[in-house]
Amino acid sequence: MRRLLVLGLVCLMTTPLVHARAIPNPNQRHAPGNESPQTPISDAGYGVGVNYQLQCAGCHLGDGTGSAANDVPRMKGFVGNFLKVPGGREFLVRVPGMSQSALNNAQLADLLNWLMREDGMAGASMPAHYQPYTAEEVTTLRAQTMLNLPGTRSELIKAMRAQGIAIDDGMNY
Secondary structure, eight states: OHHHHHHHHHHHHHSOOOOOOOSOOTTOOOOTTOSSOOOOHHHHOOOHHHHHHHHTHHHHOTTSOOBGGGTBOOOTTTGGGGGGSTTHHHHHHHSHHHHTSSSOHHHHHHHHHHHTSTTSSSGGGSOTTOOOOOHHHHHHHHTSOOSOHHHHHHHHHHHHHHTTOOOOSSOOO
16 A cells, blocks of 8 residues: 555656646637637627527527427517516516627617517517617616516516416416
8 A cells, every 4th residue: 555655656746747828829820710800799790680590599499489398488479478568678688698699789679679570580479569679778778687587587477467468488387
């Protein structure tokens, strides 16, 4: 046992010290395809459909169907119902996936308006007197952090039920 301990100490003391490089080597070349800095999404000039794919489709899927198994509600044919209850309009901007997206405020307003189109995600759930989001409104609402997403959403769902709105967002309540 003593020999094993001594052998371990000898190996430890003779092994060259390895240091992680904390400062990049200024002579290191970029990986192929990354020679120039990437353009931020907010500056890329993508259309609203591409912005949906980049910012929303990872969770809500490309067609807005969501995934109850992953606790992601369906937007398709349902998302417009949020605009029918007090606080729902603000909720859609303040949802972390929206408020923390890489889009600028004007792009986020465009995305929300695109979602609300009758031929878009909202479908028949779009309220009759829909007022489009503006960049200024998004700027104000986006600055207000939502601390309790499930609780806030639950209260909005209760308000929808109280109005007789059928809750068909793919979630199990």
